Amino acid sequence: MTDFKLNGREVSLSIPEDTPLLWALRDELRMTGTKFGCGIAQCGACTVMIDGVASRACVTPVAAVAGSEVTTIEGLEGREAAAVREAWVAIDVPQCGYCQSGQVVAATALLRETPKPSDEDIDFAMEGNACRCASYVRIRQAIHDAAAKLEG
Amino acid sequence: MTKIAPNRREMLAGAAGLVIGLALPGAARAQSGAAAVIRGEADAVFAPNAFIRVAPDNTVTVLIKHIEFGQGPMTGLATLVAEEMDASWDQMRAEHAPSDPQIYANLAFGIQGTGGSTAIANAYLQMRRAGAAARAMLVAAAAARWGVPAGEIAVAEGILSHPSGKSASFGELAEAAAGQAAPEAPRLKEPSEFRLIGTDRPRLDSRAKSTGTAKFTIDVYREGMLTVAVAHPPKFGAVVASVDETAALAVAGVERVARIGAGVAVYGRNTWAALQGRDALEIDWDESAAETRSTDELARIFAEAARRPATPVEGGxxxxxxxxxxxxxxxxxxxxxxxAHAPLEPLDAVIEHRGDSAELWMGSQLQTVDHQVVAGALGLDPAQVRINTMLAGGSFGRRAQPTSHLAAEIGEIARAAGPGAYKLLWTREDDITGGxxxxxxxxxxxxxxxxxxxxxxxxxxxxxxxxxxxxxxxxxxxxxxxxxxxxxxxxxxxxxxxxxxxxxxxxxxxxxxxxxxxxxxxxxxxxxxxxxxxxxxxxxxxxxxxxxxxxxxxxxxxxxxxxxxxxxxxxxxxxxxxxxxxxxxxxxxxxxxxxxxxxxxxxxxxxxxxxxxxxxxxxxxxxxxxxxxxxxxxxxxxxxxxxxxxxxxxxxxxxxxxxxxxxxxxxxxxxxxxxxxxxxxxxxxxxxxxxxxxxxxxxxxxxxxxxxxxxxxxxxxxxxxxxxx
Known part of the structure; x- marks a missing residue:
């Protein structure tokens, strides 16, 4: 039995403890915004926040989040999250869209840490999130736009 | 993929009368996979043709015959319709059309499919005609209701109006428009009249894709569904010689193991069980027909061939x-x-096999071919199989499979296990090593x-x-x-x-x-x-x-x-x-x-x-x-x-x-x-x-x-x- 808080709500799962958090979220809890891309923490499609830190759900055993607070794209709240989402929509960042949940979570985590990120800050924070459509030009722009809006 | 029609321009010209042909008689509609959608599973009351539904809530939904995997056909084809309807961009919606090889054919291919960068090119006139026909029917309905000549009615931003002060939205006129005859040759705008074409339109799918709510094939969950991982051959051309499934079946949550053409399928109550079960399989592969040459060797052979006279292509x-x-x-x-194409969503498909019918959810890029292959695998008539084209997490060509190998794999998975719901999920390793x-x-x-x-x-x-x-x-x-x-x-x-x-x-x-x-x-x-x-x-x-x-x-x-x-x-x-x-x-x-x-x-x-x-x-x-x-x-x-x-x-x-x-x-x-x-x-x-x-x-x-x-x-x-x- 693993208990943790998901998007502000207590959940309790009776599944093998080595089950990756990714599959617990998707198969058991139907939080399908978090995606599977590689299974080895190489693409970032499964990025969620664990106790506020952007983490790869595909290599995190569900047992490791016992007692923790897990936030997925569905539960992402706050002014940074709102600014990121709006910036993403405003300049049509997504193409296929499959990686974008992870991108939005990672960008939100960046702006919480670094309200006015430089291009180098963006490179460092977002390098782990692959976009096969290469929407990177707009990801970079949208992060700057969101930062500007938060500042304004 | 390259263009399939030898002369695309001629194909497009030949499409001129197509919209008229879309006004299917009732019996033909019932035969077609499009029937349910055209009749309006939602609350659409005005479906002037196979591509447009107008609902009383004033939304205009365009049925998109091409798969959306990021390249933008949902937005692009909806733009063409909205342009000729004089709709407001805010009222436009888009969803994938059902599988139908005639109604939803790519006019450059002759079957339903996406590729060769043809979506806008082949649909440019078709979608505009569909929109123009819908507009004409709405105008006719307004003219009848208001007792005024159709020629005095203006349409802008989704509102029909008459100089007398009368006005109505598309939604308000939808029901009445449904009773109007579709025009044979609706007038299309001159380019100088365009107000949407040529301008930056925001994508219709950006919000869903920025909030985690967009639904891909991997996000489909059906009642009682088993998730299936397949052990594919370690070399191209290898086949299963023998398999020991004992350890796989001992994994908690593994329900079944079956040999299929593509390899060995492991059915789990969830993804993790299927993957663990697959890892536990002991398979002897017969590699006698496998490709065993290295790419170093192949490159040398290819280079040698390039140094010799070869088949003439062009010259002067x-x-x-x-x-x-x-x-x-x-x-x-x-x-x-x-x-490898490496789309970020690995290949996947969901099927619900109901014995005498089946429903498939898949990011199919060649629906007509996949449709026939799934039906064939299950011994069903294509009319008994419904295909839901899903948003796909990229493709770059990978989902356009002339061999329909993925459709065959999910079809065999369902056939081997019998009625039930199954999700086939390739891992990244399946994708990168899968040829x-x-x-x-x-x-x-x-x-x-x-x-x-x-x-x-x-x-x-x-x-x-x-x-x-x-x-x-x-x-x-x-x-x-x-x-x-x-x-x-x-x-x-x-x-x-x-x-x-x-x-x-x-x-x-x-x-x-x-x-x-x-x-x-x-x-x-x-x-x-x-x-x-x-x-x-x-x-x-x-x-x-x-x-x-x-x-x-x-x-x-x-x-x-x-x-x-x-x-x-x-x-x-x-x-x-x-x-x-x-x-x-x-x-x-x-x-x-x-x-x-x-x-x-x-x-x-x-x-x-x-x-x-x-x-x-x-x-x-x-x-x-x-x-x-x-x-x-x-x-x-x-x-x-x-x-x-x-x-x-x-x-x-x-x-x-x-x-x-x-x-x-x-x-x-x-x-x-x-x-x-x-x-x-x-x-x-x-x-x-x-x-x-x-x-x-x-x-x-x-x-x-x-x-x-x-x-x-x-x-x-x-x-x-x-x-x-």
Missing amino acids: GDVDAAFAAAATTHEAEFEFPYL HYRPLTVHRLRGALNAEGRISAWENTIANQSIVAGSPFEMLMQDGVDATSVEGARDMPYAWPAHRVSWARMEAGVPVLWWRSVGHTHTAYATEVFLDELLAKGGQDAVEGRLRLIRGDRPRDRAVLERVAEISGWQGPGRGDRALGVALHKSFGTHVAMIAEVSEADGMPKVHKVWAAVDCGVAVNPNIIRAQVEGGVGYGLSAALHNELTLEEGGRVAQTNFDTYPLLRIPEMPVVEVSIIASAEAPSGIGEPGVPPLAPAVGNAWRVLTGAAKRRLPFAAPERDLGRA
């Missing part, structure tokens, strides 16, 4: 005499690896210069596997040549005094497939890098030299090259410690020129900025055109810098996941500036044409920086001498 003038008379000659061999790659290719180029340093002869011999030979698309073979093997190496924009292009068809056990821009992926690099070398040897500027060579009948190529030179401030290739490289390439009817600004870092190119000039005819949505070129630059750069699939000695694929097949990341992404040529020509493709010129533009800058052209891609792979086989 006396090549041999020109070489004999040349002041200077130059030759080079270029090697291109197998490439269906961009073909390994060798180009051998020879060029002759005369005493003035001008090119007097051009020869190109290409060796690779055929994508279409032996597939259901075999009709694409022309005079023994697979057009997708050589596209871009023929019909070049340049006037060669003498030239010869040939193709050597290679055989290997590695399945190959069209990969975003297909043959152009390698022909653009080989031809444009070699041309740059010849121009340099002749003392010519890379831009001026090309302009001098461009044929008189290729003004659009000239225009994009001049435009890109202008916006980049081209004054020759040098720019401080950086260099500029240029490339020009036409694909899928679209002309693109690029200039890349590059420096050297740790023995690799660092691309700082890319300028692109694009002529794709009428620019329906410049916002999406720019996005596709930006993405094409990134996709092309990932391959140019990093990506290759190699077979080790014995035939195993060496790369398995993104740790060994690294994708381009944000720090490597250049700034991209796109300039779109204003044009009144028919719209052409944009999903693929941004890819081909990127690698040669980088390669040409690289030669300026280092003094040596890169002969083998990716840049991360060391150069090698392919010697004699």
Whole structure:
């Protein structure tokens, strides 16, 4: 039995403890915004926040989040999250869209840490999130736009 | 994939009467998969044709016959409808059309399918006619209700109005419009009347894709559904000899193991159980028919073939005499690896098998073929099978499978286990090692210069596997040549005094497939890098030299090259410690020129900025055109810098996941500036044409920086001498 808080709500799962958090979220809890891309923490499609830190759900055993607070794209709240989402929509960042949940979570985590990120800050924070459509030009722009809006 | 119709223009002209044909009699509707949607599973009350539904809540939903995997058909086709309806953009919605080989055919293919960058091109008039017909019926309904002549009614932003002050929304008139006859030949707008086409439209799917609510195939969960992982052969052509499933069945949550054509299927109550179960299988593979040669060996064989006379593709003038008379000659061999498409959503499909019917959820790119294969696997008539085309997490050609291997796999999974719901999920390892790659290719180029340093002869011999030979698309073979093997190496924009292009068809056990821009992926690099070398040897500027060579009948190529030179401030290739490289390439009817600004870092190119000039005819949505070129630059750069699939000695694929097949990341992404040529020509493709010129533009800058052209891609792979086989 693993208990943790998901998007502000207590959940309790009776599944093998080595089950990756990714599959617990998707198969058991139907939080399908978090995606599977590689299974080895190489693409970032499964990025969620664990106790506020952007983490790869595909290599995190569900047992490791016992007692923790897990936030997925569905539960992402706050002014940074709102600014990121709006910036993403405003300049049509997504193409296929499959990686974008992870991108939005990672960008939100960046702006919480670094309200006015430089291009180098963006490179460092977002390098782990692959976009096969290469929407990177707009990801970079949208992060700057969101930062500007938060500042304004 | 390349265009399938031999004459796309004629196909489009032939589509003129199509919308009329869409007013199916009731019986035909009932036969078609479209019936349920046309009748309005939602609360649509006005369905003027197979593409448009107007609901009382004033939304206009366009049924999109092409799969949306990022390239934007949902937004683009909806724009065409909204333009002619005079709808408000805010009221537009889009969803995938059901599978129907006639109603929802790609007019360039003759069946339902997406590829060859044809979505806007084939649907341009069709969708506009559909929208114009709907508008006319709404106007007729308003005229009848208000007792005024139809000609006095204006439509703007989704509101019909009459000078008397009467007005109504589409939603308010929907029910009445449903009783009006569809016009035979609705008037289409003149381009001067366009208010949406040619302007930046926001994508209809951006919000859902930015909030995690967009639903992909992997997100489909059905009652009692089992998740299936399949152990695929470790080498191409290997088959199961025997399997011990004891340990797999002992894994908690594993329900069943079945041998299917594709390998061994493990059915789990959830994904983790299926994956653990697959790991626990003990399989002996029969490798007697497997491809066991390494890619090193294949490349040598291909290079050897490229050095011999091969099947003629195109030619003119006396090549041999020109070489004999040349002041200077130059030759080079270029090697291109197998490439995986690696869409971020791995291949997947969900099926609900109900005994006498079935329903499939899948990011199908060739619905008509997949539909028939699934029905066949289950012994059902296609009418008993419903296909829900899902948003797909990328494709780049990977989901367009002439063999329908994924549809066959999910069909067999359902047949083996009987009625129930099943989700087939490939892992990244299945994807990277699973074949269906961009073909390994060798180009051998020879060029002759005369005493003035001008090119007097051009020869190109290409060796690779055929994508279409032996597939259901075999009709694409022309005079023994697979057009997708050589596209871009023929019909070049340049006037060669003498030239010869040939193709050597290679055989290997590695399945190959069209990969975003297909043959152009390698022909653009080989031809444009070699041309740059010849121009340099002749003392010519890379831009001026090309302009001098461009044929008189290729003004659009000239225009994009001049435009890109202008916006980049081209004054020759040098720019401080950086260099500029240029490339020009036409694909899928679209002309693109690029200039890349590059420096050297740790023995690799660092691309700082890319300028692109694009002529794709009428620019329906410049916002999406720019996005596709930006993405094409990134996709092309990932391959140019990093990506290759190699077979080790014995035939195993060496790369398995993104740790060994690294994708381009944000720090490597250049700034991209796109300039779109204003044009009144028919719209052409944009999903693929941004890819081909990127690698040669980088390669040409690289030669300026280092003094040596890169002969083998990716840049991360060391150069090698392919010697004699």
